[in-house]
Amino acid sequence: MKNRLLWPVVALVALLMLNVVVTPSFFSVRLQDGHLYGSLIDILRNGAPTLLIALGMTLVIATRGIDLSVGAVAAIAGAVTCTHIASGGNAWVAMGLALALCAVLGLWNGFLVSVLGIQPIIATLVLMTAGRGIAMLITEGQIITVNDDSYRQVGAGFLVLPIAILISLAVLGLVALVTRRTALGLLIESVGVNPSASRLAGVRARTIIWTVYVFAALCAAVAGLMISSNVSAADANNAGLWIEMDAILAVVIGGTSLAGGRYSLTGTLLGALIIQTLTTTVYTIGIAPEITLVFKAIVVIAVCLMQAPVGIRVRVRGKQGVPA
Amino acid sequence: MITPEVTATATAPGRPRGGLVNVPKRFLPVIATFVVFVATFGVGSVRYEGFASGQVMANLFIDNAFLIVLAVGMTFVILTGGIDLSVGSVVALSTMIAASALQAGWPAWLVVVTVLATGSALGLAMGWVIHRFGVQPFIVTLAGMFLARGLCFVISVESVSIKDPAFRELATGSIELPGGVTITYGVVIALVTVLAAVYVLHLTRFGRTVYAVGGSESSARLMGLATTRVKVGVYVISGFCSALGGLLFSLYMLSGYSLHAVGMELDAIAAVVVGGSLLSGGVGFVIGSVVGVLVLGTIQTLISFEGTLSSWWTKIVIGALLLAFIALQRIIVRRT
Secondary structure, three states, X not given: OHXXXXXXXXXXXXXXXXXXXXXXXXXXXXXXXXXXXXXXHHHHHHXXXXXXXXXXXXXXXXXOOOOOOHHHHHHHHHHHHHHHHHOOOOHHHXXXXXXXXXXXXXXXXXXXXXXXXXXXXXXXXXXXXXXXXXXHHHHOOOOEEXXXXXXXXXXXXXXXXXXXXXXXXXXXXXXXXXXXXXOHHHHHHHHHHOHXXXXXXXXXXXXXXXXXXXXXXXXXXXXXXXXXXXXXXXXXXXXXXXXXXXXXXXXXXXXXXOOOOOOOHHHHHHHHHHHHHHHHHHHHOOXXXXXXXXXHHHHHXXXXXXXXXXXXXXXXXXXXXXXX | OOHHHHHHHHOEOOEOOOOHHXXXXXHHHHHHHHHHHHHHHHHHHHHOOOOOOHHHXXXXXXXXXXXXXXXXXXXXXXXXXXXXXXXXXXXXXXXXXXXXXXXXXXXXXXXXXXXXXXXXXXXXXXXXXXXXXXXXXXXXXXXXXXXXXXXXXXXOOOOEEOOOHHHHHHHHOXXXXXXXEEEEHHHHHHHHHHXXXXXXXHHOHHHHHHHHHHHOHHHHHHOOOOHHXXXXXXXXXXHHXXXXXXXXXXXXXXXXXXXXXXXXXXXXXXXXXXXXXXXXXXXXXXXXXXXXXXXXXXXXXXXXXXXXXXXXXXXXXXXXXHHHHHHHHHHHHHHO
């Protein structure tokens, strides 16, 4: 466990150190009007949607699946909520509607994967392609802006800490409790190692796969609410664009193998923090925004190579003669 | 969409047969794709005047020449069971390199060579990392996607227009076919690429190894086939095709821009899947992918002819079509 998390921790610490060297006040956090402010808090706040989606993704990937549709689902959640609020509905009812619809979308993904047995990457590609179309259908191609105080709290509110990160951390705690304190985590991993063997051993593989896709869709829905409430608008085209890629990267950087069968929630937390810190770092140390993506690509490649099943790590360890 | 049902009645229970009129089963998805293409085009011809003309057909090729080339490269990768998410970004990078190099006064031939070399080199690097370090293709090519897109921004954040006379002539020049139908040089390049791909896949040792690796990599290796060369080679081919597609795209747009071709990798993957290839590898044909591109193109043409339908219906219809083809393949695979 420690071994797997070593490189992500090193990467995160290195990124943070880089920031401190450039801006010595990077770690300072101040309390104002009962809200905490500071660069670290910003990282937490902006990273909340990615973390939440990555949590859902972790469980999906642990069953040897992948969910490409989360970005589209997030856009749909924002579109439904904002359309309902804009037409005079209550914010809570609107959010409930969005969650219910996204749960149905998760059921759909789960149905394709577990009942029809379609490869997850293709099954969720369907919704990834069609989902943005559906979101635009809901908003009729407009960017819908709303003005609702209780809705704004989800993404932009503070309860000492930003509410968004509190939600994400609460979900993280809940998932950790439910999967690591009961046998559920073990069952999920067993489905990931070998679905048919686990079914023969009495594990309800189909139900478990179905559950993780619904959970991933719900996480995406809440993340979509955060994104859209943060700007008080629903943009069907750009909300949550490429967030599925960020989430998958966060999961992989955290040491969860795409081949399924094992997962690390702590790793995902670290991965999501690394992704967000990376983005923030680019701004704070004044790297030109043009090369943000190049920088990101290099860090991702480096972390992935460090963790590669075969490769650099073995040789590095051999040279130094010190087990990492 | 009639094909599978006909097969269902034609097949005696427990005795799987070749299928409809003894067509080998592996051709069924391609035939289904072709039927869908004819059906969508037929719907257009019946509903709209002037749809069923040679020029509309030629325009399908003109507007999708770059996508055909991309789908060809993607087919190679998908046949080995891999995936290449970087193609859209490599297209953008190619347009960017071409436009800015031409602006700097490079001769056109050197620009073409540079772009193709860059695409192939990127593909080689990704293939090497995938093979050497055993990292998932999905992750490596995702990183490649960020890298290529990032390099575009490094070159320039502005759109760079192409004013080179040789490029302009290639872009605007047209070839007249019998019947008064005109096509661009891009279409010719795309069709030559398709022919070359068909030759490589079906008449060379490399091509046969591609199918073998997709069927079962370990068996292929145990048989003594050059799996390493193929596994890395398909990403080089895909990188080359992306660069070539990028050149065609820069001819089509006559500009280089970092935000060109965002999400085009998904179009390419969708075309390959609609064309009847299995993402698990080993099953599929280049021709299927070409027809897949034509189906996507026809849907777009239909929606633009309709006029009252909004653009987002394209996405929903493509999603539904993807679903239909996946379901069809499940039916065929289960019966095998």
